[in-house]
Amino acid sequence: MLVSQNIKKIYFLALCGTGMASLAAMMKQKGYTVYGSDKSVYPPMSDFLAEQKIPIYDGFEPAHLDPAPDLVVVGNVISRGNSELEYLLNEKIPYMSLPDVLREFFIRDHRSIVVTGTHGKTTTTSMLSWIYHVADLEPSFMVGGIPNNFEKSYQLGTGKDFIVEGDEYDSAYFDKVAKFMRYMPDIGVINTIEFDHADIYGSMDEIVTAFQRFVNLIPQNGLLIVCSDNEQAFKVSQRAFCPVITFGLESPADWTAENISVSATGMEFDVKQEGKFWEHVIMPMVGRHNIRNALAAVIVANYAAISKNDICYALSTFKGVKRRLEIKPAVNGIIIYDDFAHHPTAVYETLSALCDRHAGQKIYALYEPRSATSRRNVFQKEFVSAFQPADTVLIAPVHRPDKAPASRLFSGEKLAQELREKGKESHLMTVSQMIAYLKSNLHEGDIVVTFSNGPFDNIHEKLQETLKNLKIEKG
Helix, strand or coil: CCCCCCCCEEEEECCCCHHHHHHHHHHHHCCCEEEEEECCCCCCHHHHHHHCCCCEEECCCHHHHCCCCCEEEECCCCCCCCHHHHHHHHCCCCEEEHHHHHHHHHHCCCEEEEEECCCCHHHHHHHHHHHHHHCCCCCEEECCCCECCCCCCEECCCCCEEEEECCCCEEECCEEEEHHHHCCCCEEEECCCCCCCCCCCCCHHHHHHHHHHHHCCCCCCCEEEEECCCHHHHHHHCCCCCCEEEECCCCCCCEEEEEEEEECCEEEEEEEECCEEEEEEEECCCCHHHHHHHHHHHHHHHHCCCCHHHHHHHHHCCCCECCCCEEEEEECCEEEEEECCCCHHHHHHHHHHHHHHCCCCCEEEEECCCCCCCCEHHHCCHHHHHCCCCCEEEECCCCCHHHCCHHHECCHHHHHHHHHHCCCEEEECCHHHHHHHHHHHCCECCEEEEECCCCHHHHHHHHHHHHHCCCCCEC
């Protein structure tokens, strides 16, 4: 779909999502008049929109679309029955999905680098964008998080490459395919393929099919970079029509990492290309999953002819992504982390990384089943193994249990019981009960890590405030 040259006013239906608000700001930067609406407008995106001077209506009313805008961007949270959606359909106002707008207004005239995978895509996209920035290549990018090196989720640069996080979630109510299918990949990255998004994918086979279709979009003169450690990712790469470069730590691969050492300040390792030493890398991050993320970014950067010095310097100064094992200010010797993980593989990798960084220190894991998949019992058994690296596990009640079928609802009590049967201290608790429990049990040097894809009832601020004036004993 090519964009009409007569578009001046663009309306965003469900503007407060991270992706929608970022896209609106990008469109404003290009000179368009942008505005929109959402239900229950709240920070941080409401603050971001205010800073960008983008007007937003609180609530949905057809009157917001009169006079009619030239184009409406419909967020993927919007479904039939929404009063504004029904009005625009009745009045035949032109509309598009977020990924379609991103492609037509931004990606089409660039080389498209699309980073995908069930895990790791936000961090890898952010790493790669930072490497390009250090190399003065003026990249454009859009990430599904906030890279701390940039403090915003997007950038419009003058360089030829557009780096985009390719989400496997669907595009819109009228376009039920993965967003990454819309991004015209010249270079594709697949880190991992695992089952997720149980609200839109009925099986692992359906997710694999989506990634197979993504691979089929890459032209013969393009490139696919894939993690050989992940069986499904490697399998779909075998059907590519373009060159394929593999990376991994546990399986044969074109690019690998060896001599890995971990400390409280990060990791060091040797990168090898086809068995030969390439360079020694130092990163202020932990976790084998982040080594894989770094290898993927290194391969793309090397393919783009960025120097080793720039690549290594960028990795050594990469500050991570907000809510991806983000460390909060320590209070009375208690270290608090906030992590977005809500899939058992991601939880396990994060906890294992913390065990490496904080060897011998007690780890309290706090988990809120909040995502569409985690509020279902899809991974009921897998979470028992995922939380094994923690010393104590506190589980919150399922957020919005009405959003999952009653017969498939995740049981926090069952998880706590099965963890206790394996000798792990574990309880089902509300946030206030968690705060009280931690207040009574924490000692200096203990680690608290929270897992949720939402605000978790502001548990971090509440815990910090509770600990501020508390006398903490040494463990």
